[in-house]
Amino acid sequence: MTDTQTLYAAYSGIIDTALGALVSEGVLPEDASFKNVTLEPPRDPSHGDLATNAAMVLAKQAKTNPRALAEQIAEKLTAADGVVSADIAGPGFINLRLEPSAWLNELQAITALGDDYGRSAMGAGTSVNVEYVSANPTGPMHMGHCRGAVVGDALSSLLELAGHDVTREYYINDAGGQVDVLARSVHLRYREALGADIGAIPEGLYPGDYLVPVGKALASELGDKFADAPEEEWLPVFRAHAVTEMMEVIKGDLALLGIHHDVFSSEAALHQAGKPDEAEKWLRENGFVYDGVLEAPKGKAPPEDWEPVELPLFRSTQFGDDQDRPIKKSNGAWTYFGADLAYHMQKAEKADELIDIWGADHAGTVKRIKAAVAALSQGKGKPTPFDVKLVQMVQLMRGGEPVKMSKRSGNFITIADMIDEVGKDVVRFTMLTRKPEAQMEFDFAKVVEASKDNPVWYVQYAHARIQSTVRKASEEESVSPSDEALGQLGDEELTLIRRAAQFPREVEAAAKAREPHRIAFYLYDLATDLNAFYSLGNTALEKRFIVKHDKGLSAARLSLADAIGQVLRNGLRVLGVEAVDRM
């Protein structure tokens, strides 16, 4: 055996060859596009092993009707290796039936490729920067950040498996006014640590207890020299300290979720390096920035202090935004957008494609940042593909009742609380069982349930069953299956292999669509098939993985079990969820 090739890849190749032959015969035009040709399992398994829509997609280009073209394609495919028959059905589907050995080869491919089964070359040569979490460094991570964190991390892993060179990046918003608030809050805790009676935390400062240790640390490090000093003396010191401390807290929370970023980019550092000025200069030269007056906010009464001011505005209306957006404030400081724009320019210099994962509350700013990237990447000659994934809210529930959160008192549910209660794997998997753009509920009671209703549990259970079986088998001597033994595997086993064989396509499709949740749903389906097969053995001893007195068949079935376990592990790895051996 030379290169280990997965089944769908191999047969896609066979179809390409057949279509290529039709091009050289003049049936299809030279410039025919095969872009929309797909190869997939037929909806109804009785139709065959594989189905292609090639004839329907290409009929127009061939200037003929789908069924006529299908006949010509089918004729070529019938001659191909491992193909038993190629039948035309419905409006022009071609259904292929394969030798059983084709599926058995896939079984061996899974074993041979191991952890690499599912890895694709699709994304090779394209680097992607995924920015996610980017929570403000003003406190521990809470629930609001969790879903985006998990989705971003799983998406990164998925893109890696699909062959992309991925950078996981975190943007630290350490330059805005909220960091001054943080510094003041810490200063208060610092005085408290020195023995001052600070009373209640004033409105507008962060009340959370998590700042107490930060204050103490600063008190022992700095003594009392800033206790009564004017703010301008201590503010920069406290700001830097507080941000560093908070980032340590956040990195700790992320680690609990199994998340590690490659790059932490600081907004303050961006300013220091003069990046926003560079961006503004280029944008002005190219007519994307001008000085103008903002319109009053629409749809509600304008703020009392609203008055028209001239500001440098970015022409985001050219890209479909409602209004042009200021990049600087009237006091001359950069707006968040002004800095963010420069930040994206910096990212686009290093990566071929950009993805941001944002909370839905930032939906209103998507258009302007997309506009900015579109404008800026014109300078590079070719536009940088840029995707903003919005992650919708998660409603926390407990036994069907919403969990109340009071942000004002500083009592919110943190990531750490959540993981402490239900575990990392449950949090991660559950967050991936909805498409991100749909709102979801997270019920503490339900996600720890041990039942089919709980996908995390169900998938892990399937894996644990496999491992248990393999353990049991290894007590006896291990036999690697002969071809003859593999030949004994029947339809029921092939169903399982068919599902497993879809994993590589599932990875590519999910990566292309940037939807890691598809892997979670796929794993659930695979687990269902495994459990269905497993249950056959409850009433029929000869359907068990381990069949007494038939070492050949047992070895063949065990290699199947092992392969399914491998695919479950590979999928769970993308999601960042442990594949447990025992439950």
Place this chain on the structure above:
RNA sequence: GUUCCCGUAGCUCAGGUGGAUAGAGCGUUGGAUUCCUAAUCCAAAGGCCACAGGUUCGAAUCCUGUCGGGAACACCA
């Protein structure tokens, strides 16, 4: 008022970028276990894919509009 997301079985949700007869779980009804993990499995019932138009060989999927649910709309971050 504007923008974005959502609307699929009684409930919670999938639906592979336009394909074949619409898919799961829960719940309901009926069945299966001496024995590899029954925390499981098999089966039945359950649908105007919110509504109305449009695009084409073909629409839950794409376009327009309407209705309903959610979110955002400052030079904040």
